[in-house]
Amino acid sequence: QEFTFKLHQPLSANASAQVNMLEPWAKAVEENSGGRVKIEIFPSMTLGGRPPELIQQVRDGVVDLIWTVNGYTPGLFPRSEAFELPTVYKNDPVATNLAMHDMFESDLKEDYKGVEVMFLHVHAGQALQMRDKEVRSPGDTAGTKLRIPTRTGAWVIESLGAAPTAMPVPELPTALQKGVVDGALIPWEIIPPLKIQDQTEYQIELNNQERFGNTTFQVAMNQARWDSLPDDIKQAFRDASNRDWWAKVGEIWRKADDDGLKIAVDSGNTYIALSEEETETFRQAMAPVVDRWIEEVSDSGIDGAGLVEKARGLIAENAGAQ
Amino acid sequence: MALDLKLGRSGFPGAVAAAATLWALAGGMVLLAVVLINFFSVIGGVVWKPFPGDFELTEIGVAVAAFSFLPYTQITGANVTADIFTARASPRTIAAFTCLAALIAVLFAGFLTWRMYFGLLDQKAYNYTSAILQIPLWWGFVPILISLVLLALAAIVTFLENTRIFAGT
């Protein structure tokens, strides 16, 4: 091969993200290039460092490509964070990925200095997975301890009157089982690898698969490496990462999420989809999170309100696009 | 004896040893602070609710403390070595090897100070913060750089002391 790339990612080689997303994408790039490109995927941080260092590694060219969770480095991707907010992200990863795609050049690009973004995506959204407490209104979460997913996720938990608790992911099953936390804001997709079905009784989401916010992810290349590539190789990457692919990634994460929930339901857990009325009480409780975010990013000169409005509009426009 | 900061040295080595010891004790205080934060967070979690910043304060505090321990580790010769192959070597030979080790430590400490200074600039430029309390992470890099400079000085002391043994004076 003329061009080899090291793609560094934090999860294990068997994780759905690698098997169902990164590997097919890498293969598509390789095929598009007529075999001139080779992408080696290094899972589980095998090239060293901790997950928060990934973005720095790709900026510095320590690795060529990364897949990372934007929330590992809070505050570094303020514009993209709009898509993590509850009531902005609702229930549709495909439409949300497409909205990010359509807003990328005009609104989000500034977040990604020093890297060339291949694609961005979200998962299917934070659901509420509770140990033994049935939740139907914000009053039910009041006084509970919930594991936080991201910094805005922590605000969501506060807005529901619960105590945000941080802990390493491997400790989550034990912490749930023993009641160190009463639940977690986390997608269904995490159920199989952590066997969350054994430690929880309730899988709860809002009406019509609406969730309590989300997390954004990126696959990005070192800028200098990108700039050095000939146009046909760039095109091979572009074609593999086109608008259809962003939509496809939404489907991949939706499917992984559905599979996770199925495991929980099959093992006898209670799945609760709240009614529209119940959902509305949650939306009202979480509304201050959006305001807080708008106010905070406006301190750094970002038009948060504009981003939220545009994101909501484009997500609605792209709904049902698949 | 308990408060021997200079670890039996005088002059420049004594000053470095005293600085490394005091700096390590300051780091020890940071560690004790982390211990107390975690302790009261658990108590808080039982009687009311946990303190959400305990996680990130632990990460930052332990990192700052651990770096502050490095000069003391160097000056007390506490880094693990395998002594089996050189068990019968003369003190002079061992001093020569120790000099080499100290030289590596000096170079590495200097190198890491230089690199982590740029690390600090990155943290600042990109505005890295902790998740909940939004503490700027570059703050932690300031004491860390001081620790690394002290580590280099401590290694220089080790080097000088062993050249003297090697030279037989």
Next chain:
Amino acid sequence: MTDPITLGVIALIVLVALIAIRIPIAYAMILVGGIGVTMMDGPALMLSQLKTLAYGQFSIYDLSVVPMFVLMGALASRAGLSRALFRAANAWLGRMPGGTAMASIASCAGFGAVCGSSLATAVTMGRVALPELSRYKYSGALATGSLAAGGVLGILIPPSVVLIVYAVIVEASIVDMFAAALLPGILAVILFLLTIAIYVAINPKAGPAHGGVEPGEFREATIGVIPVLLIFGIVLGGIYAGLYTPTPAAAIGVVMVWLYGAVTRQIRIGELIESLKETASTTGMIYLILLGAEMMKIFMSRAGLPQATAEWIINSGHAPMTVMILLLVGLIALGCLMDSLSMILLVIPFFWPVLSELNGGIYQAADGAAFGMSTEDLKIWFGIIALIVVELGLITPPVGMNVFVISALAKDVPMSDTFKGVMPFFLAELVRVVLILLFPALTLWLPMLVRG
């Protein structure tokens, strides 16, 4: 330019050579890792990565328990816990033949329950127990052998620094590892006690029985050990019961030992400062090794050595158990060269992927698994066996750190006697390894119970 695999192998040889000439293991790894990556991929890489690598390693949340348990151990050895433990154990066991040696083992086990290190346990208990053993006319070999072996319990009984590091490397839950270590740790105590019983049956002069203690002393000594049991119960019991995660548990332990020492007037400001200094040098040493191991790992991964080794072993077609035993023998051999922590850090990233792959991948369930257990269980089981094996190096020649420190304390006993005295315990350890290999439930039952 040589190919990466050759470069990787040369680097390993250079690493061994550097370690052999007394370059601290951490610096040897830093140097070889850094230069290796630079030779392979140019200087820009390490220059960039070192901007954040050290901070990233030092700020790993899971590792924050390490300095806390080190501090707890340092405070515990000054708080008079060791004396209380030995006094109670001797009151209970002392009147039997070999009883004071048994009491040394039992109190080492008790101290191991609050201390994460083997050497610290050997030294602390050695200071208390050696004079007593000598007063009761125990043979030098049995006395020092018991303490050198007993020290190992510091790391076999949770909390254990090496076990925490293992959990972080393989992404296991620290709680699971602590739960898994408990029964094998208790088994070690039982086997060590049996070893002493057999030893004095064969050689009664080595450990003469004595009259025991007054009933008053018996009660007082027994009551004196309650605070230790309480601390152990609250720290580890709390972890097992899931009241809190390991880091807060360690913090609670530090505060309790500190309070105990303050109340018994054993820990004043001077002792606190000494404890902090000890914590500083031990933690600094451990964290520098962590950084060195990470730099080695970066180089090795880039050279493709772990991947190539795994492929080679898996394609060699040996039975999984054969591979496991070969890996364990390799660990014992390395034990002559390296301390247990460096070994775990350097070797587990090579070994674990091989075993996990042989078993059928990381999501492999017990059904159809090559080792007859899920990969998640294998991770726990292998961790405990690896821990025992690397710790054997502490009591075997040529290095045998525990033997060295005990010899240093017992100046009148020649080191060869200590090595002789420790041999029966080494055999007991081999028996234990076999038992744990044959009966995985010894390791896996408690974590299963804790997980519910």
